[in-house]
Amino acid sequence: MTRDLSRLLRPRSIVLFGGGWAVNVVAQLKKSGFDGDIWPVNPKRADVLGVPCLASIDDLPGVPDASFIGVNRDATIEVVERLSAMGAGGATCFASGFLESEAETAGGADLQERLIKAAGNMPILGPNCYGLLNYLDNVTLWPDQHGGTAQESGVAIVAQSSNIAINMTMQARGLPIAYVVAAGNQAQVGASAIAEALLEDDRVTAIGLYLEGFGDIRALESFAAKARAKGKPVVAIKIGRSDKARAATMTHTASLAGSAAAGSALLKRLGIIEVETIAVFLETLKLLHAIGPLPGASVCSVSCSGGEASLMADLSNGTGLDFTEFAVSQRAALKAELGPIVTIANPLDYHTFIWGDTPRMSRVFSTVMAESFDLTVFILDMPRADRCDPSGYQCAVDAIIAAKAQTDARVAVLASLPENMSDHFTGQFMAGGVAVLHGMSEGISAIEAAITAGRMETAAPEPLVLAAETTGSSSILSEAASKEALSGFGLKSPRSMQAMSVDELIEKSSTLTFPVVLKGVGLAHKSEAGLVALNIPDTSSLSAAARQMQSATSEFLVEEMAVGGIAEVLVGITRDPTGTFLLTLGAGGVLTELLADTVSLLLPASRTEIEAELKGLRIGKLLEGYRGKPAADMQALVDAVLAICRYATAHSDRLVELEVNPLITRVSDAIAVDALIRLTDA
Structure with missing residues (x-):
């Protein structure tokens, strides 16, 4: 649901509930020169800093455009319900103890559901939120000191941290700030919706986002598309790049790529400029305000x-x-x-x-x-x-x-x-x-x-492929089953056979062309376990290699060896916590982690994007022909990557992670010699 935030962001009347924090808001409103109506509601006081108090919400002389609710969390719900019923323009919910504190305080999630229901169509910021600063119209709905001054135009900043927002207002860099809006825990209105509403003010020249999480990806896509259409640049800091709480993964891809890579790929795709420090964030916004891209x-x-x-x-x-x-x-x-x-x-x-x-x-x-x-x-x-x-x-x-x-x-x-x-x-x-x-x-x-x-594209990209919300267990397809599944979408792999014993292996291998590769079945990282034997020239050598592996596996996979390789490429797709699918391309084979030569895109990815990113890798020189060596068939390589992407898109409801490593590039084709797929259990 799209809510109208205009009255909340640019109010002519403000009602305040609570004690000390509400007093602070009145002080800031008076200091900034807000010339609208201020209605403190406090039955224990006659006035707040000279502004007459009302005994209760029933005594309001009109319907307020904006509200600051500085009472406890239970009382907050009651006030929100009353304001919504009378058609108020919106509210800032200062109290904490809702969903953001569920791990420490029981009942927070239930209270947040009640708060959302009480608000109905009325927009609310927070809870656990300081509110907003509108320096264009002298609206300082904010319970603390801040460093901004009145402006005729400037940049708008949306922050998922009230303290960081305060720090930014204290800058002494000459950045004209038009708005600062704290998003709180975004129970109802997310940072993207706030930013989209701020785009509508012609006095806003650029948008800055301080993000702890992305929230609703579709809302972020909508905001980014409208920012492009209006020609207003967007700059973002996304924290959490150093997150160490990464779950155990089965693939090289998942260990190399994390939420930081997905986050960066998401911002780049949407035309949002990512920076890493607050200083660069402020300087970039200032340059974009003064000069533009x-x-x-x-x-x-x-x-x-x-x-x-x-x-x-x-x-x-x-x-x-x-x-x-x-x-x-x-x-x-x-x-x-x-x-x-x-x-x-x-x-x-x-x-x-x-x-x-x-x-x-x-x-x-x-x-x-x-x-x-x-x-x-x-x-x-x-x-x-x-x-x-x-x-x-x-x-x-x-x-x-x-x-x-x-x-x-x-x-x-x-x-x-x-x-x-x-x-x-x-x-x-x-x-x-x-x-x-x-x-x-x-x-x-x-x-x-x-x-x-x-250099940003003016046209909005295709909508992202999003994962379905799933819980529960997952299962890994065998290498043979993974290759078979991918072959249905056009991915080429060597002829192969599976066997449950050495004798069966030797019998089935007679239909294959030597040299062959022997693999033990059952482990994800077979090379590290000694379960891969390459370039086996004949049947007797195959038998010896299989007997050497018998102590670690009881099942074998033998396949024709892909000769004439120019470069080994990794192609992986992982489901990210943002709900997107991250495509990782890089140097493949046993040295994948050592080389760490990877790039990331989000699905869907176009042929042009994939080819450009592959050529930009350090191994890109090998792919294009290095020092007189033949070049790989780039079109076949891109076709193979697109085949893997098509599988992922078709199985987005269940896919957890997928990896083809290595995908061997040759003069006339690209062939997948190992694959792994993990799906949630149906």
Whole structure:
């Protein structure tokens, strides 16, 4: 159900329930200059900070747009039910002790069900939620201090942690924040639904998500599609990358790929820019607000220090930034202005010969900006005003802003240390249309993120294949059964036979072409147990190999050996806790974990995506023909991967994990020599 959050997010009347926490909300509303109606409900007080109190909910003079409910969890349900019945616009439920605490406090799940039922169609944030900050309309429905100020436009942040949200409001980086909304435990309204509602405000320039979990994947898909359609970039931090509580797995795939890989693949697929730190999160949002996604990777770095120029180049090494060289005419113009001592290169160290000559600095900077760089970055650290006199640096500020006005280029100023750019100078630059980045490493990461944002596809991807919710036991298909199941979807495998004894094995092997491979049946990781013998040339050697394995297995699988292999590839699909299916492609064989050469996609994956990711692997050079060696049949390899994907999609109701390892690529085909499938029991 889609709920209308507009009254809750942009209220004209607010009712508050509770004691100290509600008092704090009133204090914040008065401090921010909220000019709507404030109705505290408290039978024990005559007023709250000069605002008259009402004795009960029955005394409300009208139907409130928004509510802050700061009472205990049982009373919260009663208040929510009354507000819903009267048609209120929405509520923030501050109390904890619901589903999020079920492990410690019995009854939390039941209370949450009652809360959802009581709310009905009325949207609620939380429970266990601080509420929202709307700095565009001076709405601070928030029971604690915060660091934001009134804005005309800015970014919206949705956080699944109220404390992290508070920390973000305290930033001193010049980021204009329009909204901060805490999602709490998302009993009814999830983070994706909140973010989707915030997209509707034209004053919001970009969305930031701090996620502890993804929740409703379809809701996240819907939000991402609407963000694409509106051209509003989205940046996310997804925590939990270091989760060690990974269940025991049967396949190499499941041990290599985890929720972090699935989460990253999900965000990438939906066009959401993933970053890892709060600093980069804030810097990226600021750059996207001020400039937007960058159309390309061509960056020019400008500083008056060789050290800054070198450090900028070093820290950008391995990133997506491209320090394109100056055009010939541009080099000549810069040389004429800067003199024979200055080397004209990108990154540019223009020395200090022109420092203090604002008109000349403006000409140099305009010359740099006149070239078609996707972004021009000025490295500039300002003196601290409490111990120094920063007025001598005003020439650089004025020259950069003047050059920006003359050329209308995309321009940013980057302080190598975050603390070396004050609010005063940040404000001047931002007012002049110049983005300000705090910290060299953080700034470079933000620039790379903006480059990535500019490369995002405008069309929404196909809906994800989602797993059915299942519980209970699961079973592993034998290698032979796994291969047979996959062959029905077009996957090629060697001719093989199964036998229950050495004599039966020798008899059945007469129909196969040597050399062959012998495997013991019954263990997932056969190589480690000594249950694989390769390149067996004849019947007597086959008999000897089988007798050597008899102590560890009573069943054998013999198959024709796939010769002429160019590379061994792993193809795995795992059901992720998010409910998606993660496709892992990588270097296969016995060295899979050692090489850890893998990439991840989510199902469905297209032929184009699969081929691009395979070529991007370190073994991609082998696949394309390395040092004169023949190339693998890439089309056949992709066909094989797609066959495996088709099986997974068709069995998404039961599939737990699937692995083909190795899938041997050859000049004319790709053939699966080992496979494992685990399905939930019907």
